[in-house]
Amino acid sequence: MAEARQTVERPLSPHLSIYRPLINMVMSILHRLTGGALYFGTLLLAAWLIAAAMGPKAFDAVGAVFAHPLGLLVLFGYTWALVHHMLGGMRHLIWDTGRGFQIWQVNVLSWLTIILSVTFTLALWAVGLSLRGGL
Amino acid sequence: MGYRTPLARARGLGSAKEGADHFWRQRVTAVANIFLVSFLIWLLVTHIGADHATVKRSLARPQVAIPLLLLVLSGLMHMRLGMQTIIEDYVHSEGRKVAALMLNSFFVFAVGLACLYAVLKLSFGA
Numbered sequence: 001m002a003e004a005r006q007t008v009e010r011p012l013s014p015h016l017s018i019y020r021p022l023i024n025m026v027m028s029i030l031h032r033l034t035g036g037a038l039y040f041g042t043l044l045l046a047a048w049l050i051a052a053a054m055g056p057k058a059f060d061a062v063g064a065v066f067a068h069p070l071g072l073l074v075l076f077g078y079t080w081a082l083v084h085h086m087l088g089g090m091r092h093l094i095w096d097t098g099r100g101f102q103i104w105q106v107n108v109l110s111w112l113t114i115i116l117s118v119t120f121t122l123a124l125w126a127v128g129l130s131l132r133g134g135l
Numbered sequence: 136m137g138y139r140t141p142l143a144r145a146r147g148l149g150s151a152k153e154g155a156d157h158f159w160r161q162r163v164t165a166v167a168n169i170f171l172v173s174f175l176i177w178l179l180v181t182h183i184g185a186d187h188a189t190v191k192r193s194l195a196r197p198q199v200a201i202p203l204l205l206l207v208l209s210g211l212m213h214m215r216l217g218m219q220t221i222i223e224d225y226v227h228s229e230g231r232k233v234a235a236l237m238l239n240s241f242f243v244f245a246v247g248l249a250c251l252y253a254v255l256k257l258s259f260g261a
Contacts, residue, residue: 036218036221039214039217042210042211042246046246046249049249053252053253053257056187059187063184083176086172086173089165089169090169124176129183131180131181132183
């Protein structure tokens with residue numbers, strides 16, 4: 001029905017490409033992107049759990065894939081997406097209470113999201129690798 | 136019934152009779168995930184490079200298995216809601232939208248059940 005009525009070529013509102021990127025806009029896009037990535041990244045957790053349930057052979061095979069440089073890169077990205085989406089979600093929970101909507105607050109919260117997500121991810125990997133004793 | 140206007144029938148039911156249900160479940164699972172994902176990160180960081188026996192022993196402990204089961208339930212519910220929003224935002228053709236929404240449910244239930252099965256199998260000591 002909606003398609004049938006649209007006979008006149010109406011102007012569209014300007015979209016992403018028209019705006020100068022602002023930090024809150026970039027964080028909004030990253031929130032959705034990391035959410036979508038985590039959706040498929042769950043397959044990594046599933047693979048780990050299922051392999052563990054199948055036995056040592058399957059577990060070692062999955063472990064070898066994860067330990068490959070490309071595997072490590074994917075896991076690093078997954079960790080960052082997880083941390084970033086979590087911090088972004090907290091920002092949204094703050095906004096849900098009606099607080100933090102002054103422009104400067106929006107900017108501070110947005111910058112905090114990216115700064116903390118990168119910091120936490122690097123710290124987590126530093127701790128994880130030191131526990132394991134190197135790459 | 137025939138005399139009632141569409142507005143009268145819809146009044147008080149909210150959109151699609153669910154109102155803010157999607158929003159609310161998204162938020163409840165989001166708050167739960169803060170704790171459960173923090174737990175998962177701790178679990179993974181302490182098990183990098185761990186061998187099968189160690190992982191099996193860890194997952195057999197109820198204090199590990201139960202939060203993990205909760206994480207799978209809460210995380211997958213959150214994922215399903217989030218992907219539903221993405222699909223509804225970007226897929227406008229009705230047929231493809233319905234198909235994508237179905238695939239979303241299939242994916243989430245399949246991955247979720249597989250994870251639950253694996254954790255339960257490990258924690259019941261198979």
